[in-house]
Amino acid sequence: MTDDRRVLAVIAHPDDETKFSGTLALQARAGIEVTLAVALNGNLGGLMGAEPDVRARTRHQEMQQACDILGVKLEWLGYGDDDFMARCYDDYNAVEMDFRNLFRRVDPHLLIVLPPYDYHHHHNKVSELALNASINASNANIKSEYPASSMIPWTLYCQPQVGRAFAPSIYVDITSTYDVKIEALKAHKSQHQYIKDHHRTDIWTHIEATARYYGAACGVTYAEPFALCERYNRPAPIQELARFFPA
Numbered sequence: 001m002t003d004d005r006r007v008l009a010v011i012a013h014p015d016d017e018t019k020f021s022g023t024l025a026l027q028a029r030a031g032i033e034v035t036l037a038v039a040l041n042g043n044l045g046g047l048m049g050a051e052p053d054v055r056a057r058t059r060h061q062e063m064q065q066a067c068d069i070l071g072v073k074l075e076w077l078g079y080g081d082d083d084f085m086a087r088c089y090d091d092y093n094a095v096e097m098d099f100r101n102l103f104r105r106v107d108p109h110l111l112i113v114l115p116p117y118d119y120h121h122h123h124n125k126v127s128e129l130a131l132n133a134s135i136n137a138s139n140a141n142i143k144s145e146y147p148a149s150s151m152i153p154w155t156l157y158c159q160p161q162v163g164r165a166f167a168p169s170i171y172v173d174i175t176s177t178y179d180v181k182i183e184a185l186k187a188h189k190s191q192h193q194y195i196k197d198h199h200r201t202d203i204w205t206h207i208e209a210t211a212r213y214y215g216a217a218c219g220v221t222y223a224e225p226f227a228l229c230e231r232y233n234r235p236a237p238i239q240e241l242a243r244f245f246p247a
Contacts (some may be wrong), residue, residue: 004033005110006032007024007027007033007034007108007112008108008153009024009034009035009036009158009210010039010102010208011113011122012038012039012114013038013081013125014041014042014062014066014188015063015066015185015188016123017036017066017070017184018181018188019114020064020112020158020159020172021184022069022174022180022181022211022222022224023177024070024072024224025069025174025177026174026245027246031247032073032246034070034073035073035075035106036070036072036073036074036185036206038063038074038075038124039079039099039122040077040079040081040122041060041076041080041086042055042060042063043056043081044080044082045059045081045194045227046059046194049191050092052082053167056078058086060076061110062187062190063076064186066187069180069184069187070184075105076167077098078121082218084122086166088125092108096132096133097127097133097228099129099133100133101144101145101146102133102240103134104144104149106118107149107150108153109131109151109240109244110153110156110236110241111154111156112155112157112158113126113127113155113158113229114127114157114160115157115158116128116131116193117160117164118161119161119164122148130180131229131231132175134149134153134155142160154234154236154240154241155231155234155235156170156226156227156228156231157209157229158225158226159214159224159225167227168217168225169226170226170228170245171214171217171218171220172223172226172245173215173218173222174211174224175215175221175223178211178221178222182204182207184235185207191203192238
């Protein structure tokens with residue numbers, strides 16, 4: 001592996017990165033090349049009464065602003081909330097090819113995805129696609145407009161939504177980037193009231209409580225947890241993994 005460390009995080013919706021955005025900011029601050037790929041355009045979330053295309057444009061702008069705050073690159077795949085699952089069922093191979101091309105463009109050494117047992121079916125399908133595509137992206141026998149990626153990336157699961165069992169393998173101290181995490185969350189303005197009304201959740205209390213909970217588990221103020229993906233070729237040797245989590 002070369003020393004030009006590249007991280008790719010793949011999420012379903014704009015704002016899903018909030019689960020581990022402190023870590024992304026920490027990695028970017030250390031000079032690691034970090035790309036955040038968002039599969040869906042959020043055209044059904046927030047902004048009640050707005051047309052789907054208006055919601056999608058708004059969510060895209062908010063996501064770009066959050067990425068600018070975090071210091072990471074944005075890859076916007078643009079699938080609609082309203083037709084993503086149908087497209088997966090109608091032509092899974094075409095959707096997976098889009099994901100393979102994402103991996104070929106970025107060629108990551110480390111992949112971060114949601115665990116494939118989260119509360120939302122979009123989260124689970126995007127995780128499945130990312131894991132499958134990241135294997136096949138490095139297969140030169142599968143042709144596309146991009147050359148094959150150089151490796152199957154090491155893979156970590158971020159935490160699922162609260163309520164699902166999760167056993168962390170590592171904790172990342174995000175105390176120094178917690179304020180950046182909050183500023184990035186503020187960029188998702190269309191979601192704040194929507195989450196409070198729709199999910200009955202105070203997002204600010206939720207984020208702080210979760211970060212403090214995992215911080216207490218490892219003796220720091222704020223932390224974000226990750227679990228090793230234990231599929232073949234996915235767990236990284238500790239010497240390699242440590243390079244992506246600088247002090």
